[in-house]
Amino acid sequence: MASTLPASAQQANKAALNAALAENPDNSKHKSTGDDSEPGEIQEVDMQAQAEGIRTVFSDPANFNVKHPLYSAWTLWFDSPATKGRNLPQTPSTAFPQTPLPQTPSAASAQGWMEDIKRVISFDSVEEFWGLYNHIVPPSQLPQKANYYLFKEGIIPAWEDEANKHGGKWSIQLPKEKNRGNVDKMWLYTMLAAIGETFDPYLTNADPSDPNPQSLITGVIVSTRPQFYRLSIWTRLAPSLEEDKLRERIEVIGRHFKTNVLGYPEPQKLAGPLATEVEFLSHKDSEKKGKTAKKIIV
Structure with a gap:
């Protein structure tokens, strides 16, 4: 679905999304390449996959990556x-x-x-x-x-x-x-x-x-x-x-x-x-x- 955001907002949004996915390459099944999408199109993110990458002390006492x-x-x-x-x-x-x-x-x-x-x-x-x-x-x-x-x-x-x-x-x-x-x-x-x-x-x-x-x-x-x-x-x-x-x-x-x-x-x-x-x-x-x-x- 194409976004109706202004062009400047589209670029900022896309840059932020790509940066977030680059930091967590294993947490999303849909990565944006920057070249294979329509201008202004925002790629879908698999939030369930991202959530599964979050580890707290309750689920992983040795390697948790989130603190409260x-x-x-x-x-x-x-x-x-x-x-x-x-x-x-x-x-x-x-x-x-x-x-x-x-x-x-x-x-x-x-x-x-x-x-x-x-x-x-x-x-x-x-x-x-x-x-x-x-x-x-x-x-x-x-x-x-x-x-x-x-x-x-x-x-x-x-x-x-x-x-x-x-x-x-x-x-x-x-x-x-x-x-x-x-x-x-x-x-x-x-x-x-x-x-x-x-x-x-x-x-x-x-x-x-x-x-x-x-x-x-x-x-x-x-x-x-x-x-x-x-x-x-x-x-x-x-x-x-x-x-x-x-x-x-x-x-x-x-x-x-x-x-x-x-x-x-x-x-x-x-x-x-x-x-x-x-x-x-x-x-x-x-x-x-x-x-x-x-x-x-x-």
């Missing part, structure tokens, strides 16, 4: 008593490129603590996340006093970082013996909610006039201690008593964490020996460590 990008890039960090004062290799694989630690004033102020935490890897696609997840030790098998920190790339998992210093965290503490069989699934679902940007619905409901909508989430943490596990979600901001809209947004994150990620009914009370409710505390109030700290509980 995440909204943000992320970095996994790790520390434990074994990493204190040691320069450990940061990743067992060369499949994921390493990026240098961001040199910011906040990084410098946290440098003492940062000497003990090890950057494992950065990633920005679904496939890279699963490649990472399938090659790291799950929380249930970590030593005591170990921590995984999954933070957006460029944000250091420290209160001093510019993205964290005005924020706070949702956290829950769970008795170790009762939750050894659940913590790995809880940590996986927490990471998936973070990289999938489902904690803070502002991104999907943002005002269209906002050119750069930003999630409140900066990172998530799992910690192992002698008698309990702790899961945490860090936020960029923490509400004051007067900030009703921000408090409501923070509470939505906490409820999603409790019900959709951890799987508890919203009315269920969780506090008990070695256990806490799902509770929010600003980083500034965390430093107080007293009764004056103002918690939000869902």
